[in-house]
Every structure is written in C-alpha cells, then in structure tokens.
Amino acid sequence: MIQSQEKPDRVLVRISDLTVQKAGEVVWVRARVHTSRAKGKQCFLVLRQQQFNVQALVAVGDHASKQMVKFAANINKESIVDVEGVVRKVNQKIGSCTQQDVELHVQKIYVISSAEPRLPLQLDDAVRPEVEGEEEGRATVNQDTRLDNRVIDLRTSTSQAIFRLQSGICHLFRETLTNKGFVEIQTPKIISAASEGGANVFTVSYFKNNAYLAQSPQLYKQMCICADFEKVFCIGPVFRAEDSNTHRHLTEFVGLDIEMAFNYHYHEVVEEIADTLVQIFKGLQKRFQTEIQTVNKQFPCEPFKFLEPTLRLEYCEALAMLREAGIEMGDEEDLSTPNEKLLGRLVKEKYDTDFYILDKYPLAVRPFYTMPDPRNPKQSNSYDMFMRGEEILSGAQRIHDPQLLTERALHHGIDLEKIKAYIDSFRFGAPPHAGGGIGLERVTMLFLGLHNVRQTSMFPRDPKRLTP
Amino acid sequence: MIQSQEKPDRVLVRISDLTVQKAGEVVWVRARVHTSRAKGKQCFLVLRQQQFNVQALVAVGDHASKQMVKFAANINKESIVDVEGVVRKVNQKIGSCTQQDVELHVQKIYVISSAEPRLPLQLDDAVRPEVEGEEEGRATVNQDTRLDNRVIDLRTSTSQAIFRLQSGICHLFRETLTNKGFVEIQTPKIISAASEGGANVFTVSYFKNNAYLAQSPQLYKQMCICADFEKVFCIGPVFRAEDSNTHRHLTEFVGLDIEMAFNYHYHEVVEEIADTLVQIFKGLQKRFQTEIQTVNKQFPCEPFKFLEPTLRLEYCEALAMLREAGIEMGDEEDLSTPNEKLLGRLVKEKYDTDFYILDKYPLAVRPFYTMPDPRNPKQSNSYDMFMRGEEILSGAQRIHDPQLLTERALHHGIDLEKIKAYIDSFRFGAPPHAGGGIGLERVTMLFLGLHNVRQTSMFPRDPKRLTP
Numbered sequence: 001m002i003q004s005q006e007k008p009d010r011v012l013v014r015i016s017d018l019t020v021q022k023a024g025e026v027v028w029v030r031a032r033v034h035t036s037r038a039k040g041k042q043c044f045l046v047l048r049q050q051q052f053n054v055q056a057l058v059a060v061g062d063h064a065s066k067q068m069v070k071f072a073a074n075i076n077k078e079s080i081v082d083v084e085g086v087v088r089k090v091n092q093k094i095g096s097c098t099q100q101d102v103e104l105h106v107q108k109i110y111v112i113s114s115a116e117p118r119l120p121l122q123l124d125d126a127v128r129p130e131v132e133g134e135e136e137g138r139a140t141v142n143q144d145t146r147l148d149n150r151v152i153d154l155r156t157s158t159s160q161a162i163f164r165l166q167s168g169i170c171h172l173f174r175e176t177l178t179n180k181g182f183v184e185i186q187t188p189k190i191i192s193a194a195s196e197g198g199a200n201v202f203t204v205s206y207f208k209n210n211a212y213l214a215q216s217p218q219l220y221k222q223m224c225i226c227a228d229f230e231k232v233f234c235i236g237p238v239f240r241a242e243d244s245n246t247h248r249h250l251t252e253f254v255g256l257d258i259e260m261a262f263n264y265h266y267h268e269v270v271e272e273i274a275d276t277l278v279q280i281f282k283g284l285q286k287r288f289q290t291e292i293q294t295v296n297k298q299f300p301c302e303p304f305k306f307l308e309p310t311l312r313l314e315y316c317e318a319l320a321m322l323r324e325a326g327i328e329m330g331d332e333e334d335l336s337t338p339n340e341k342l343l344g345r346l347v348k349e350k351y352d353t354d355f356y357i358l359d360k361y362p363l364a365v366r367p368f369y370t371m372p373d374p375r376n377p378k379q380s381n382s383y384d385m386f387m388r389g390e391e392i393l394s395g396a397q398r399i400h401d402p403q404l405l406t407e408r409a410l411h412h413g414i415d416l417e418k419i420k421a422y423i424d425s426f427r428f429g430a431p432p433h434a435g436g437g438i439g440l441e442r443v444t445m446l447f448l449g450l451h452n453v454r455q456t457s458m459f460p461r462d463p464k465r466l467t468p
Numbered sequence: 469m470i471q472s473q474e475k476p477d478r479v480l481v482r483i484s485d486l487t488v489q490k491a492g493e494v495v496w497v498r499a500r501v502h503t504s505r506a507k508g509k510q511c512f513l514v515l516r517q518q519q520f521n522v523q524a525l526v527a528v529g530d531h532a533s534k535q536m537v538k539f540a541a542n543i544n545k546e547s548i549v550d551v552e553g554v555v556r557k558v559n560q561k562i563g564s565c566t567q568q569d570v571e572l573h574v575q576k577i578y579v580i581s582s583a584e585p586r587l588p589l590q591l592d593d594a595v596r597p598e599v600e601g602e603e604e605g606r607a608t609v610n611q612d613t614r615l616d617n618r619v620i621d622l623r624t625s626t627s628q629a630i631f632r633l634q635s636g637i638c639h640l641f642r643e644t645l646t647n648k649g650f651v652e653i654q655t656p657k658i659i660s661a662a663s664e665g666g667a668n669v670f671t672v673s674y675f676k677n678n679a680y681l682a683q684s685p686q687l688y689k690q691m692c693i694c695a696d697f698e699k700v701f702c703i704g705p706v707f708r709a710e711d712s713n714t715h716r717h718l719t720e721f722v723g724l725d726i727e728m729a730f731n732y733h734y735h736e737v738v739e740e741i742a743d744t745l746v747q748i749f750k751g752l753q754k755r756f757q758t759e760i761q762t763v764n765k766q767f768p769c770e771p772f773k774f775l776e777p778t779l780r781l782e783y784c785e786a787l788a789m790l791r792e793a794g795i796e797m798g799d800e801e802d803l804s805t806p807n808e809k810l811l812g813r814l815v816k817e818k819y820d821t822d823f824y825i826l827d828k829y830p831l832a833v834r835p836f837y838t839m840p841d842p843r844n845p846k847q848s849n850s851y852d853m854f855m856r857g858e859e860i861l862s863g864a865q866r867i868h869d870p871q872l873l874t875e876r877a878l879h880h881g882i883d884l885e886k887i888k889a890y891i892d893s894f895r896f897g898a899p900p901h902a903g904g905g906i907g908l909e910r911v912t913m914l915f916l917g918l919h920n921v922r923q924t925s926m927f928p929r930d931p932k933r934l935t936p
Contacts, residue, residue, distance in 0.1 A: 001869050002900040003842040004733040004849050012731055030731065032696070032897060050696050078897045113868060115897040151893050154695035163697070167652040174642075184635040186722045186908070188927045189657065189705045190670075190681075192934040202658075203673045204681065206719075207711065207931055213658075213672065220927060223936065227622030228500070228518050229631070236704060237657045243675065251674075254654045263480055263498065265472040374471040381472050400581060401469050421936050425619050429500060429546045429583040432470040440654070459656045459688060463675055466660035468691065468889050 002112060012082075015049040018099045022087040029054075029083050029104065030112065032155075034123070038073035045072060046097060047083065047104070051157040051294065054099040055090075056083060056106050063107035072106070078115035078123075078152070084108040120149040126156045129298050143454060150459060150468055158298045161291035162456055165284060166444045168291075170235055172283040173256050173438075176276045182231040182258070187220035189213055189237060193418050202241045202251075213239035216437055221259035222398060223425050225433045231260045238437070243463050247452045248390060248442060252461040256443075258395075259435030266371070266381050266397035269434035273395065274310035274357055277385065277438075281306050281355070284447060292448065301449025304354050304387075311347070311356040315379070318358055321346050332362040332378060344389015354446075359383045368412040369405060371397035381434070387446035395436020402426045470580060480550075483517040486567045490555040497522075497551050497572065498580065500623075502591070506541035513540060514565060515551065515572070519625040519762065522567040523558075524551060524574050531575040540574070546583035546591075546620070552576040588617040594624045597766050611922060618927060618936055626766045629759035630924055633752060634912045636759075638703055640751040641724050641906075644744045650699040650726070655688035657681055657705060661886050670709045670719075681707035684905055689727035690866060691893050693901045699728045706905070711931050715920045716858060716910060720929040724911075726863075727903030734839070734849045734865035737902035741863065742778035742825055745853065745906075749774050749823070752915060760916065769917025772822050772855075779815070779824040783847070786826055789814045800830040800846060812857015822914075827851045836880040837873060839865035849902070855914035863904020870894045 013027040031047035031054075038044075041060040046053050058064050058072040075081060085104035093100040125139040126146065133140035146153040153159055174184065194201040194212045202213040214220075217234055224232045238255040258276070262268040281304060284292070292303075319329055322339055325346060335343065347356055363372050363380040373379035382396035399405045402423050409416060409423070416423070444456035454460040459468060481495040499515035499522075506512075509528040514521050526532050526540040543549065553572035561568040593607040594614065601608035614621040621627055642652065662669040662680045670681040682688075685702055692700045706723040726744070730736040749772060752760070760771075787797055793814060795807055803811065815824055831840050831848040841847035850864035867873045870891050877887060884891070912924035922928040927936060 001872070002732060003839055004735070004865055004900075005842045007733045007735070010732070030899075050698070080897045080899055113894075113897045113899065116895045119896060151691050151694045152896055154692070154697075160696070163653065164651060166654075170652055171642075171646065174639075178639065183632060184638055185631070185926060186634075186705075188720055188929055190707070190720050190929055190934065205671045206934065207709070209934075211934055223619050224622070224926070226619045228628070229622075230518070237654075239658070241675070252656055252658050264470060264478070265475045267472070267475070371471055374473045397472055404469070425936070426581075427584045428587060428620055429548045429581045431498075431548055431581065432472075458653060458692070461656055461658055466658065466674065466677075466679055468893070 015047065015052040015054050015099060018054050018087055018102050018104070020089050020101050023089045023102060025087050026084065026107070027087060027104075029085070031081065031083070033075050033077055033079050033081055035077060036073055036075060038069070041066070041069060043069050043073040045075075045106075047081070050160055052098045054102065054104055055094050055097050056085060056104040058106040058109065063105075068109070072109055075109075075111060076115045076117050078119060078155075079111055080113040082108075082110045082112055119152065121145055121152055123152070123156055126153055127158050127298050129300070143452065147454060147460065147465065148468075154458065157294050161294040162444065162448065162450075163458060165288045165291045165295075165448070166440065166456060168284055168288050169280055169440060169443055169447075170256070172280040173235070173276065174233070175283075176279040177231075177233045177258070180231065180272060180276075182233045182260075183229050185221070185224050185229070185232045185234050187214070187217035187234055187236065189239070191219075193421075200241045202239050215240060216255065217257050218259075218435070218437070219422055219425075221257055221435055222433065225259055225261050226425050226428070226430045230431075233258050235440075245463060248445075250441065250453055250457060250460055250462055253442075253453075253457065254440035256438040256440055257435070258437075259433060261431035261433045263432075266432075266434040269397075270312070270357060270359070270383055270395075271309070273393065273436055274312075274385065277355065277393075277443075278306060278308060278310060280443070281447065295448050295450075299448070299450055304447050304449075305348075305352060306355040307351065307353045311351050311353050312359050313347070313356060314360045315358060315362065316360070318343055321350075332364045334362070334365040340386070340391060341389045344386060347386075348389075354388050355386065357383055357385050366396060368408045368414055369396075369398050370408075371399050372408075383436075385436075385438075387443065388449065390442065390446055392442045392446060393436045393438045395434065397432070397434040400426055400430040400432055483515065483520040483522050483567060486522050486555055486570050486572070488557050488569050491557045491570060493555050494575070495553065495555060495572075497553070499549065499551070501543050501545055501547050501549055503545060504541055504543060506537070509534070509537060511537050511541040513543075513574075515549070518628055520566045522570065522572055523562050523565050524553060524572040526574040526577065531573075536577070540577055543577075543579060544583045544585045546587060546623075547579055548581040550576075550578045550580055587620065589613055589620055591620070591624055594621055595626050595766050597768070611920065615922065615928065615933065616936070622926065625762050629762040630912065630916065630918075631926060633756045633759045633763075633916070634908065634924060636752060636756050637748055637908060637911055637915075638724070640748040641703070641744065642701070643751075644747040645699075645701045645726070648699065648740060648744075650701045650728075651692075651697050653689070653692050653697065653700045653702050655682070655685035655702055655704065657707070659687075661889075668709045670707050683708060684723065685725050686727075686866075686903070686905070687890055687893075689725055689903055690901065693727055693729050694893050694896070694898045698899075701726050703908075713931060716913075718909065718921055718925060718928055718930055721910075721921075721925065722908035724906040724908055725903070726905075727901060729899035729901045731900075734900075734902040737865075738780070738825060738827070738851055738863075739777070741861065741904055742780075742853065745823065745861075745911075746774060746776060746778060748911070749915070763916050763918075767916070767918055772915050772917075773816075773820060774823040775819065775821045779819050779821050780827050781815070781824060782828045783826060783830065784828070786811055789818075800832045802830070802833040808854070808859065809857045812854055815854075816857075822856050823854065825851055825853050834864060836876045836882055837864075837866050838876075839867050840876075851904075853904075853906075855911065856917065858910065858914055860910045860914060861904045861906045863902065865900065865902040868894055868898040868900055
C-alpha cells in the first residue's frame with residue numbers, strides 16, 4: 001500500500017506514449033489489469049489507462065521466473081499494478097489494443113491496489129452495443145447494475161467520453177459567456193420560501209425551522225440584474241421534488257443559467273442564448289470528436305445538426321405544422337411530450353436542424369412572472385429551446401415592474417405574502433431583462449443522441465434512486 | 469415600461485466611453501440617477517452605470533422646457549433613465565465623477581424604471597470607510613441593513629468589485645486546473661446517508677424518506693478517482709448545519725474542490741494545490757488590480773504576500789513556534805482559532821508570507837479516512853492551508869485500502885453499515901490519492917483583507933439568516 005513512505009525518482013510512462021519510438025526502452029507503467037490470460041510459460045496481460053491499453057507479456061526467462069508468471073496470471077482483473085518492462089515492436093498489429101504496434105516485455109510487476117476477484121460487471125460487457133448483445137446473444141449490462149456499481153461503470157471508454165464531453169459543455173458555456181462580458185455568480189440553494197407557490201419543492205430542516213431547496217436560481221439571477229451586474233450566469237444544482245419516473249427527469253440536475261438586462265427587446269437575449277448554445281455545439285464538434293466517436297461506437301447516432309442563425313419559430317407556426325400533421329390542439333394549449341417530439345421531427349424534415357427556438361408561448365401556460373406580449377394579450381414574451389425534439393431550455397422576459405408583477409401573481413392565485421421579497425426586489429429601479437435555464441444532463445444526452453438522462457448524470461437522483 | 473414592443477435602431481453608449489473624443493456628439497445613455505440637484509432653471513444629475521458615472525445637465529433653453537427641468541429634478545434616485553444629450557468638454561474637472569472631462573447636456577429624458585422615493589440605504593453611505601464614519605460623524609451602513617437590502621448594497625462600487633473578483637477566483641481556479649489536465653465533475657448534493665457519522669448535517673424530506681445535504685463532495689470526488697478520472701475538480705455548494713455564529717462560518721458556502729491520484733507521495737498533490745492557489749493570487753493581482761484598489765478604498769489593507777514555492781511547515785514546527793511565543797499546547801492538540809491567528813502572525817514575521825501550508829497534522833484530530841503517517845503513527849498525511857492566519861483549505865491523503873479504512877472507522881466508533889457504500893468504492897482497485905476543499909468566500913475575504921465572510925457571499929446563509 002502506498003502510504004507516501006518515499007519519493008522515488010521513478011518516472012511513470014503513459015500508455016498512450018508507448019509507441020514504436022520507444023522500442024527498446026525500459027519503462028515503468030502504472031495501469032489496471034484489464035484482462036489476463038496464462039498460456040504455458042507465458043502470461044499475456046492487457047494493461048489499461050482510461051481509454052488506452054497495451055499488451056504486456058510475462059514470460060519465463062532472464063527477467064521472469066515461473067513464480068512470477070504464476071503471480072501475474074493470478075492478479076485479479078481491475079487491480080492496479082506497477083510494471084517495469086521493455087517496449088518491443090510487434091510484427092503483427094495487436095487489434096484488441098489501442099497501442100497496436102508495441103507490447104511490453106515485463107521484468108517486474110507489483111500490485112499497487114488489488115481488486116476483489118468477483119466484479120459486479122464486466123467492462124467489455126458494459127461497452128457492448130445493445131444490438132450486438134441482442135443479435136449475437138452476448139451479455140450487456142442493464143442500467144441499474146451500472147448505476148449500482150457506478151465506480152466500475154464510469155471506467156468504460158463510453159462513460160469516460162460522456163463525462164469528458166460534459167466537462168467540455170460547462171467549459172464552453174463559461175468561455176462563451178465570459179467573452180460576451182457576463183459575470184459568474186453563486187446563488188444560494190437553501191431558501192426561506194418556495195417562490196412559485198410551493199409545489200414540487202424539497203423541505204429542509206433548518207435548525208428549528210423549515211427551509212426549502214431552490215428549484216432554480218432565477219430569483220437570485222434577477223436580483224443580480226437589479227443590482228446592476230447586467231449579464232450574469234451560474235452553474236449549479238437545481239432541485240425538483242417531482243415524482244416523475246421518465247427518461248428525462250431527475251430530482252437533482254445541473255442548471256446552466258443565464259440572465260441579462262436588455263435595451264429594447266427580449267430577442268437581444270434570445271439571440272445571445274442561442275448563440276451560446278451554437279458555440280457549445282461547434283466547440284464540442286471541434287474539440288471532442290474522439291469522445292463523440294467513442295460514444296457512437298456503443299450508441300450509434302446521426303451527427304447533431306444546427307443552423308446559423310438559429311431557427312426561431314413562433315408558437316402559432318408550430319401549431320399550424322402540428323395541425324397539418326393531423327394533431328388537434330387548442331390555441332392556448334401547451335405542448336405534450338409526444339407533440340414536442342413530433343414537432344421536432346417535422347422541423348427536422350422541413351428545416352434540417354436538430355436545434356431550434358420556439359417563441360411566443362401562450363401566456364396561460366407560463367409562470368406568473370412572464371411578460372405578456374404587448375401586441376397580443378394571449379401570448380407572452382417567452383420561449384423554449386429544443387434539441388432533437390426535446391426541451392432543453394425554458395426562458396422569458398420577466399416582468400420587471402412591481403405593479404404588473406403583483407397583478408399577474410394575483411391572477412395566478414399566488415399568496416402575495418410568500419413572494420413579497422421577490423416583488424420588493426423590483427421597487428428600486430429594475431432594468432428590463434430576460435433569461436433562461438439549461439439542463440446540463442439533457443444537453444449532453446441529446447447532443448450525443450443518448451436515450452436516458454441517467455447516462456449523463458454521474459450519480460443520478462430520481463424518486464427511486466439516492467445512491468451511490 | 470419596456471415590454472419589447474419594438475426594436476428601435478438606437479445605440480446606447482456606455483458611460484465609460486464618454487470622453488473628450490466624443491465631444492460635440494449626440495448620444496443616448498441608459499443609466500441610474502445617482503443624485504439629482506435642482507438649481508433655478510437648471511438640474512444637475514449624476515448618472516451611474518456600475519462603477520462609472522457622469523454629470524448631466526438639464527437646463528431651460530432650446531431643448532428643455534421649464535417642465536422638463538422640473539420633471540428631471542423630481543426623478544427618484546436609483547431610477548433608470550434613457551437620456552439623449554450632447555457630450556460637452558468641461559473647463560474644470562468634475563472631481564465627483566469618474567468621467568471628469570465631459571458632461572452631458574440633456575435634450576430628452578425618459579424614465580425606464582422608477583425607484584420608490586425612500587431608499588432603505590444610501591449608496592454613498594454604503595461605500596464610506598468606517599474610520600471616516602467614526603471620525604467625521606458621517607453615516608455608514610451596518611451589515612444587517614446591507615444584507616436585508618442586498619439588491620441595493622450590491623450596486624456599490626465595493627460590492628461590484630468584490631463579486632467581480634470572486635468570479636475571477638473561480639475562473640482562475642478552473643483555468644489553472646484545466647491546464648494541468650484536471651476534469652470538471654458534478655457531484656450530487658442530496659445524499660442518502662451522512663458520511664461522517666451524521667453531525668452537522670441538514671435533513672431533507674425526500675418523498676416518503678429522509679435524505680441529507682452533502683457536507684462536502686469528497687466521497688464523489690474519490691469515486692471519480694476510483695473510476696480512473698485521475699484528476700478532478702468541482703465547484704459547488706457545501707452545506708454545514710453548524711450553529712456557529714462567527715465572522716467566518718456560513719451554513720452554505722461554495723467549495724472549490726480538488727482530488728487527484730498520485731504516484732508515490734501525497735506531496736505531489738499538495739504541490740499542485742498550492743501552485744493552483746498561487747496562480748489564483750497572481751492572476752488576481754494581475755487582472756483585478758482595479759477591483760482590489762476599489763475595495764481597498766473602503767477597507768484599507770496590505771497587499772497579499774506569498775512565496776514561490778509555497779512555504780510548507782510541519783505541525784511540530786508550528787507547535788515549536790507557538791511554544792516559543794508562550795503558548796502551552798499538547799503534541800496532539802488541534803489549533804484553536806486564536807492560536808491559528810497567532811501562528812499566522814509569527815509566520816508572517818519570520819517568513820514574510822500571508823500564505824502557507826501546515827503539513828502532518830496529529831492523526832488524532834483528523835477524520836477517520838485520513839492516511840496515517842507511515843513513519844510516525846501519531847502523525848498523518850494531512851494538511852491545512854492558511855491565508856492571513858485563517859484556514860482556507862483542509863486536505864489529506866485518503867486511505868484507499870478498504871481494510872485499513874475499516875479499521876480506522878472502527879477506531880473512531882463509526883457505524884460501518886452507514887459507510888458501507890463508501891468503503892465498497894475501494895474494493896475494485898483504487899489508486900493512492902489526496903485532495904482538499906477550499907472555501908471560496910474565505911479566499912475572497914482573506915485575499916482582500918475583509919473581516920466577515922458575509923461580505924463575500926452574495927446572499928449569505930447562517931443560523932439566523934435565510935433571506936433574501
């Protein structure tokens with residue numbers, strides 16, 4: 001066990017650096033034993049480091065005894081080992097490894113951390129495409145087994161790629177907004193009152209009282225706008241006590257939130273948000289091509305398509321498209337999930353884009369703080385954005401006038417006492433502003449064409465899962 | 469009220485761009501009315517945009533009527549206005565404004581959002597240094613008034629500077645770690661069991677059961693290390709149900725967390741963390757000099773000093789220094805807050821640094837998962853880091869061996885059943901690793917030499933405050 005006894009002078013080489021250029025060199029490598037196969041006086045190991053692996057050979061001879069071969073053959077899979085070996089060029093490419101042109105001839109091998117002999121899931125099974133599993137009758141791993149043993153499931157090349165790409169989404173989001181002059185803020189998650197009336201909110205015992213978990217940072221983003229920060233963003237957890245057991249709902253997810261003061265029209269904000277998403281898509285396709293292809297191997301999917309500038313449809317146009325496709329819907333009716341999906345397909349057919357904005361939602365289906373459309377009292381200055389036919393962002397111009405806000409809250413039957421602090425934020429001069437919140441796990445899922453948001457949350461939380 | 473009726477072609481000019489180069493031009497500006505003063509047929513306004521302001525003059529003449537002057541004089545402070553005016557060079561510098569060489573001769577003025585006539589606090593009072601307040605008997609604003617009216621308090625130049633600099637800390641933290649090859653992760657905040665035995669943890673009603681709010685992302689960072697991410701970081705809320713009402717405790721704060729697999733010695737990690745902090749300090753001093761000076765005007769303070777490489781003291785050395793200064797302390801006793809402060813002063817005197825690492829804490833005062841020192845069983849491979857004599861980071865090599873971890877948990881009297889999932893994470897091969905968590909609000913406070921962590925949390929949470 002490495003307890004920091006000493007600081008040896010030894011250099012550990014990365015497996016990805018083991019190429020023919022290193023042939024003949026003696027190197028030290030730390031890696032996991034991915035597989036091991038003994039064969040007479042030899043033992044073949046595949047050593048793995050994240051998505052890279054190399055073949056290693058322990059053979060009875062000058063540097064290895066019979067005992068050492070036996071020892072190597074008995075190391076449990078997934079154990080971590082330190083290996084000293086000579087890099088040798090091979091004559092025939094090793095198809096099963098990423099380092100195809102070399103193998104390691106082992107001289108010394110130490111177990112740094114031993115894995116238990118029985119693994120709850122096999123990594124090779126965990127990256128097998130479902131089709132292959134079904135057609136060839138080979139094992140795949142179901143979602144609960146994966147999530148119950150997430151530490152192992154996250155070691156697969158697919159998981160490594162998904163979460164490296166997700167880290168890239170956050171990076172690109174911040175990079176784009178910082179370049180646009182936005183300031184990052186940190187907003188509290190424990191709040192004293194449930195802002196939208198109290199439905200779907202988790203209660204926290206707060207010393208001798210009750211508090212709640214924030215369903216969104218919206219109020220705080222808006223307060224920052226009223227405090228003259230002008231353009232703000234934040235990334236943080238969002239909590240929804242919704243008993244929804246679907247492929248796209250989590251009780252805790254990561255919100256990428258934007259709020260911005262504008263000059264004359266909320267479309268100034270809509271354009272900034274859409275451009276931010278476009279910059280994310282472009283950045284992912286440019287910087288994360290390897291990760292996209294790795295995920296595609298297990299979960300095949302069409303590349304994500306988008307237009308510049310982003311397609312913006314009004315709600316009434318979408319209604320017309322749906323009606324033309326045979327759907328019956330009222331003018332002030334919200335989109336159901338199946339209609340949302342269908343609309344996505346219709347838009348893809350007509351405009352060839354997987355990303356679009358739906359603008360001007362009926363006022364009746366939006367929250368009380370949504371600014372009504374000045375031209376049509378049944379519409380509102382609000383919008384959703386969609387990827388592959390599923391909603392990833394909801395946003396609006398917010399009412400910044402305390403009097404109109406009070407009227408709209410009363411219209412919605414909201415207890416004014418509970419939202420007093422919210423309304424009071426606008427009493428000392430508030431700029432017109434708009435914003436929105438993006439679900440990180442949904443963006444990751446839909447960009448990669450995956451089918452369950454639990455694949456893109458490292459440790460997902462839903463009504464039935466709180467572990468690990 | 470701007471309800472997005474139209475998209476006018478009008479360009480709004482920033483106050484910071486109003487210089488003599490623009491003299492003679494007619495411009496539109498949107499700004500807050502910082503002050504207004506009527507004087508016969510004239511009204512002088514100071515218009516403010518964040519930290520910038522300019523004088524504007526409404527005078528009876530070609531472009532303004534008597535009514536307009538009266539109207540301008542009656543606009544409540546903090547209201548937001550759109551002003552059209554001619555930029556005029558002034559003969560005498562305007563000392564009270566950031567734009568000293570020009571003023572704006574107003575032709576049109578519209579109120580975009582009106583503030584209520586009585587402000588709960590005056591911005592000029594809110595930026596007054598306390599000394600000035602005390603010596604000259606002028607008003608300052610106490611902390612509760614500030615926090616109760618945070619939307620206004622955050623408009624001051626001092627608050628704007630504090631939170632822009634804080635945004636910079638997060639940016640520099642991520643930038644440095646991304647360059648070092650770290651991956652950003654997102655960890656859940658709702659957890660099923662309180663990992664360290666259940667003290668100081670908030671309880672959440674989770675459908676029909678109870679859950680808890682994470683006191684740190686540590687378990688999840690460690691799981692990512694066991695899942696081969698090698699080097700990870702995260703920024704997110706951390707919750708502590710501690711009834712501590714001090715200048716440096718919050719019940720919810722932002723943690724900057726790091727975890728990293730190392731090769732042979734945990735000092736590899738200590739050096740990476742210390743270097744990350746040094747890069748943050750350097751970046752702040754380079755990129756945020758204006759903000760530092762703005763805060764210093766209200767809260768004077770010596771510039772923050774640090775060494776390269778960072779000073780690392782062992783706990784026994786610190787004990788010797790304290791004992792030499794007359795403090796009586798046992799070998800296995802933890803540092804009290806006053807002794808921590810005193811040690812900071814002694815270290816500053818001797819080494820001229822405001823930042824140092826205290827290494828090798830007594831094993832007895834650290835959590836059960838801390839790796840014991842292999843050479844001295846009373847010591848541990850753990851460390852704290854300090855800024856201006858206050859702790860900002862606590863970290864350690866973590867035990868990665870399930871058997872030793874079990875022994876240490878039993879030694880601490882911890883119920884093994886409750887930490888089963890934690891221990892199980894290490895059963896399938898775990899690399900040696902170490903890490904630590906940094907308190908964002910504390911780093912901001914101590915870097916700027918402020919005296920209360922509530923000044924560096926936008927919406928602070930403590931046992932007595934849950935609003936706004």
